Amino acid sequence: MKSDIEPGEQELVSLVEVEDAELARKSSQSKSQGQLVRRRFLNHKAAMISTVVLVVITLTAFTSIGFAGIPGWWGQSYLKSSSVINGGAPTLSLWPSWLGGPGFAIGEHPFGQDNTGKDYFALVMRGTQKSIIIAVTVGALSTCIGAIIGAVAGYFRGWVDEVLMRLTDLFIVIPLLVLAAVLGQLAGSKLGGSIFALALVLGMLTWTGLARLVRGEILSLREREYVAAAQAMGSKTSRVIFKHLLPNTIGVIVVNATFAIAGAILLETSLSFLGFGVKAPESSLGLLISQYQNAFTNRPWLFWWPGMLIVTIALSVNFLGDGLRDAFDPRQTKKTRRRTKKEEVSE
Amino acid sequence: MSIPTAHAGDTATALSFQNLSVSFETEFSDVHAVKGLSLEVYPGEVVALVGESGSGKSVTSTAAIGLLPPNAYITGRAMVGGIDVVGLPENKMRKMRATDIAMVFQEPMTALNPVLTIERQLTESLELHGLAYGKDATNRAVELLEMVGIPDPRKRVKQYPHQFSGGQRQRIVIAMAISCDPKVIIADEPTTALDVTVQAEILDLLRELKDKLNTGILLITHNMGVVADLADRVAVMFRGSLVETGTVDQVLNHPVHPYTQKLLASVPRLEAVDVTGTWEPEPAEVLDPERKLVLEAKNLVLEYDMRGSKFRAVDDVSFELARGQILGIVGESGSGKSTVAKAVLGLLPVASGVLAVQGTNLASLRPKAARAIRAKIGVIFQDPAASLNPRFPIGDCITEPMVVHKVGNRAERIRRAEELLDAVHLPRSVINRYPHELSGGQRQRICIARALTLDPELLIADEPTSALDVSVQAAVLEMIQELQARYEFACLFVSHDLAVVDLLAHNVVVMKDGKSVEQGRVSDVLHAPQHDYTRRLLAAAPVPEPREQAVRREARRLLTELENPDS
Numbered sequence: 056m057k058s059d060i061e062p063g064e065q066e067l068v069s070l071v072e073v074e075d076a077e078l079a080r081k082s083s084q085s086k087s088q089g090q091l092v093r094r095r096f097l098n099h100k101a102a103m104i105s106t107v108v109l110v111v112i113t114l115t116a117f118t119s120i121g122f123a124g125i126p127g128w129w130g131q132s133y134l135k136s137s138s139v140i141n142g143g144a145p146t147l148s149l150w151p152s153w154l155g156g157p158g159f160a161i162g163e164h165p166f167g168q169d170n171t172g173k174d175y176f177a178l179v180m181r182g183t184q185k186s187i188i189i190a191v192t193v194g195a196l197s198t199c200i201g202a203i204i205g206a207v208a209g210y211f212r213g214w215v216d217e218v219l220m221r222l223t224d225l226f227i228v229i230p231l232l233v234l235a236a237v238l239g240q241l242a243g244s245k246l247g248g249s250i251f252a253l254a255l256v257l258g259m260l261t262w263t264g265l266a267r268l269v270r271g272e273i274l275s276l277r278e279r280e281y282v283a284a285a286q287a288m289g290s291k292t293s294r295v296i297f298k299h300l301l302p303n304t305i306g307v308i309v310v311n312a313t314f315a316i317a318g319a320i321l322l323e324t325s326l327s328f329l330g331f332g333v334k335a336p337e338s339s340l341g342l343l344i345s346q347y348q349n350a351f352t353n354r355p356w357l358f359w360w361p362g363m364l365i366v367t368i369a370l371s372v373n374f375l376g377d378g379l380r381d382a383f384d385p386r387q388t389k390k391t392r393r394r395t396k397k398e399e400v401s402e
Numbered sequence: 403m404s405i406p407t408a409h410a411g412d413t414a415t416a417l418s419f420q421n422l423s424v425s426f427e428t429e430f431s432d433v434h435a436v437k438g439l440s441l442e443v444y445p446g447e448v449v450a451l452v453g454e455s456g457s458g459k460s461v462t463s464t465a466a467i468g469l470l471p472p473n474a475y476i477t478g479r480a481m482v483g484g485i486d487v488v489g490l491p492e493n494k495m496r497k498m499r500a501t502d503i504a505m506v507f508q509e510p511m512t513a514l515n516p517v518l519t520i521e522r523q524l525t526e527s528l529e530l531h532g533l534a535y536g537k538d539a540t541n542r543a544v545e546l547l548e549m550v551g552i553p554d555p556r557k558r559v560k561q562y563p564h565q566f567s568g569g570q571r572q573r574i575v576i577a578m579a580i581s582c583d584p585k586v587i588i589a590d591e592p593t594t595a596l597d598v599t600v601q602a603e604i605l606d607l608l609r610e611l612k613d614k615l616n617t618g619i620l621l622i623t624h625n626m627g628v629v630a631d632l633a634d635r636v637a638v639m640f641r642g643s644l645v646e647t648g649t650v651d652q653v654l655n656h657p658v659h660p661y662t663q664k665l666l667a668s669v670p671r672l673e674a675v676d677v678t679g680t681w682e683p684e685p686a687e688v689l690d691p692e693r694k695l696v697l698e699a700k701n702l703v704l705e706y707d708m709r710g711s712k713f714r715a716v717d718d719v720s721f722e723l724a725r726g727q728i729l730g731i732v733g734e735s736g737s738g739k740s741t742v743a744k745a746v747l748g749l750l751p752v753a754s755g756v757l758a759v760q761g762t763n764l765a766s767l768r769p770k771a772a773r774a775i776r777a778k779i780g781v782i783f784q785d786p787a788a789s790l791n792p793r794f795p796i797g798d799c800i801t802e803p804m805v806v807h808k809v810g811n812r813a814e815r816i817r818r819a820e821e822l823l824d825a826v827h828l829p830r831s832v833i834n835r836y837p838h839e840l841s842g843g844q845r846q847r848i849c850i851a852r853a854l855t856l857d858p859e860l861l862i863a864d865e866p867t868s869a870l871d872v873s874v875q876a877a878v879l880e881m882i883q884e885l886q887a888r889y890e891f892a893c894l895f896v897s898h899d900l901a902v903v904d905l906l907a908h909n910v911v912v913m914k915d916g917k918s919v920e921q922g923r924v925s926d927v928l929h930a931p932q933h934d935y936t937r938r939l940l941a942a943a944p945v946p947e948p949r950e951q952a953v954r955r956e957a958r959r960l961l962t963e964l965e966n967p968d969s
Binding site for chain 1: 454455456641661664668747748749772773774775776777779781783784785788789790791792793802803806807827828829832836838839840841843844849852862871873874877
């Protein structure tokens with residue numbers, strides 16, 4: 056991007072020479088689009104903070120109570136009841152003593168205990184694990200289905216497009232929550248209540264938005280000359296779609312995947328709250344809220360902890376998506392600094 | 403550099419730049435687009451600001467009308483009729499637009515709002531500036547349309563932009579620009595998006611208006627022929643600075659600066675053209691019976707499927723292309739010239755007739771065999787910005803045909819890419835760069851390299867240089883010639899530019915509305931055309947020499963008068 060004339064270049068009088076000289080002068084380090092995107096993303100404050108928050112929450116949720124048989128560093132289990140101490144109030148205290156508080160302490164049950172004396176921290180962490188697993192599975196599945204359906208519809212157009220888009224419309228017009236509740240219930244009873252069954256069902260229902268977006272992108276991309284060039288050199292259709300078209304929609308896909316994840320967390324929460332999602336003794340954030348909705352007045356922590364985690368995770372994922380969108384499409388966040396300075400004209 | 407003119411004194415200028423500098427703050431570094439430019443435009447005068455991409459010519463004009471993006475940093479003065487518009491608040495600038503300074507844009511297709519009638523769009527600025535209201539404004543709009551040569555203006559003023567042709571739309575844009583009688587009009591590439599015959603008409607109109615209205619016109623263009631046709635004075639910009647100013651005769655016929663000299667030398671010229679005389683054709687040369695036909699079309703018909711109905715884009719066209727030959731296809735937009743190229747590339751099925759590559763009819767091939775024959779055909783497209791996949795490094799772009807046809811292993815492919823980069827005179831280190839780091843001309847060279855990867859028998863070049871600057875075009879054309887001489891492939895060269903075809907091709911097909919109107923050797927067809935359409939095309943293409951262009955213009959006027967004796 057340098058435009059200053061380098062020594063020894065003044066005598067160049069043809070655009071071709073100037074351009075070639077500039078190319079030769081560029082540092083050998085060349086940046087791919089991916090590297091540019093990464094750089095912009097790392098400079099996006101909200102997105103970076105959200106990433107850190109998400110990583111901390113995920114690590115805590117999976118390491119504290121352990122996962123898949125590996126024990127964690129938190130000594131208590133989400134299944135084991137014990138005697139209820141002090142009405143199950145949280146023992147966590149962040150108010151330092153020099154400000155008149157009880158001093159910083161974690162205590163035995165930082166998030167408190169539930170009715171039966173189970174450690175609420177362990178329960179919430181278990182719920183967070185399940186919610187994250189469901190969200191990521193749903194995000195990945197719906198992204199794959201949506202991208203492929205959108206790409207095929209946009210590339211072939213004609214009757215293929217008609218059929219696929221009417222199918223998409225069909226999925227859109229049926230109320231998602233009802234369909235998810237019925238199918239989730241069915242899948243749950245067939246597959247023994249596994250959360251993966253629920254995640255699969257949700258993934259197969261939430262791909263519609265991405266399919267439409269990807270189709271629109273592909274419709275415009277397929278008119279580019281590099282696509283015509285690829286077809287003219289005899290490339291197979293699959294190569295054109297997967298090598299030339301889909302990689303160029305990566306911006307749309309990645310950004311929407313993050314929003315799909317945030318949506319999936321909320322959808323799982325709603326379903327579990329309504330009693331169609333995750334079932335006890337398994338735990339999920341929505342289920343915890345549903346179980347303790349009546350405790351809000353006298354034991355509010357049973358409501359606050361899962362509620363706060365849901366909001367934090369969903370917000371962070373959304374900010375992450377915003378950051379990714381800005382990184383992929385920098386035109387949307389243009390710097391609006393106007394500088395106009397008048398200088399005396401020497402005449 | 404001051405040029406003696408009839409108008410003396412600074413107050414008389416319609417537009418003047420004094421030591422104007424513009425730099426842009428971009429994501430990674432600052433770009434210095436205009437470096438201390440000084441230039442005057444007097445009323446009733448056309449000053450052409452010429453230069454290639456990145457020269458800063460458009461930035462200069464945009465600065466005058468105050469439409470630069472917010473990240474621009476401007477110093478110096480831009481005086482529009484005595485008022486400095488640099489740093490002028492937006493509300494004051496808005497009042498000056500249309501009444502003091504107006505603009506004619508490049509793309510008439512997008513410069514008009516498609517959902518408003520022409521009347522609404524023409525009266526808008528009149529009413530905004532309080533010049534005329536209601537019926538008066540409509541009458542003025544009709545008057546303006548009449549002035550720019552729209553037939554039946556009272557009826558047509560009620561119509562919408564899509565009901566006008568491209569040339570008429572550009573006339574309407576011009577009518578909008580002159581509606582409030584501005585002191586200066588900035589015409590930014592006003593004819594670039596138009597066909598040559600339409601371009602000639604628009605240039606006539608601008609010439610007529612400038613005398614009638616005593617308005618100063620700053621003409622931004624890259625086309626030296628347009629400059630020769632319309633401009634009084636010329637200013638040449640290169641990399642943000644003025645390198646030469648002078649009258650059109652001084653600059654075009656006696657350039658002083660080496661940049662101007664080189665620029666003019668790279669403009670392809672079509673000379674010794676006889677557009678009026680009758681001429682005895684030389685005896686047709688005897689065709690070598692041993693010659694190898696690479697591409698052959700017999701009564702070729704090509705159709706587009708337009709929602710059920712068929713649109714016939716190419717109708718009964720026949721031609722032959724032998725090994726080592728270049729066949730040019732010329733015509734205006736909509737003539738079907740690119741459609742022929744598309745069909746050869748397999749992007750469009752053949753409706754009827756024969757289209758054969760090395761004797762194999764494309765229509766009769768099974769998909770697998772059709773794919774195999776693609777290895778023998780290379781292609782270069784028009785738009786260098788869109789013809790390389792932005793996610794592929796250059797090396798992968800060049801070797802893609804080898805990957806598709808499973809030729810060679812990794813090391814061989816890299817070696818081939820390096821060979822081809824040498825052939826197109828680009829450094830081998832480019833192999834790991836990405837298309838966005840290269841300029842348009844460099845990308846087009848990569849496209850040429852990609853087209854040659856598999857040593858094709860046939861190269862299809864669809865307007866390969868029309869998006870490029872003149873000097874870059876010259877380099878690319880030279881490269882195609884050099885490579886063609888070395889590899890002896892046959893080449894189908896589609897272009898709207900007759901001079902380029904004259905320079906490059908051996909034979910030529912002139913197309914109009916899907917039909918071939920004239921074909922034969924370039925020396926016959928382009929230098930002594932027999933068909934009126936070819937003559938008109940040739941007469942309309944402006945030449946970069948003011949005196950010769952005046953002769954050409956007169957010849958064109960005679961030709962059109964011959965055709966429409968009543969007008």
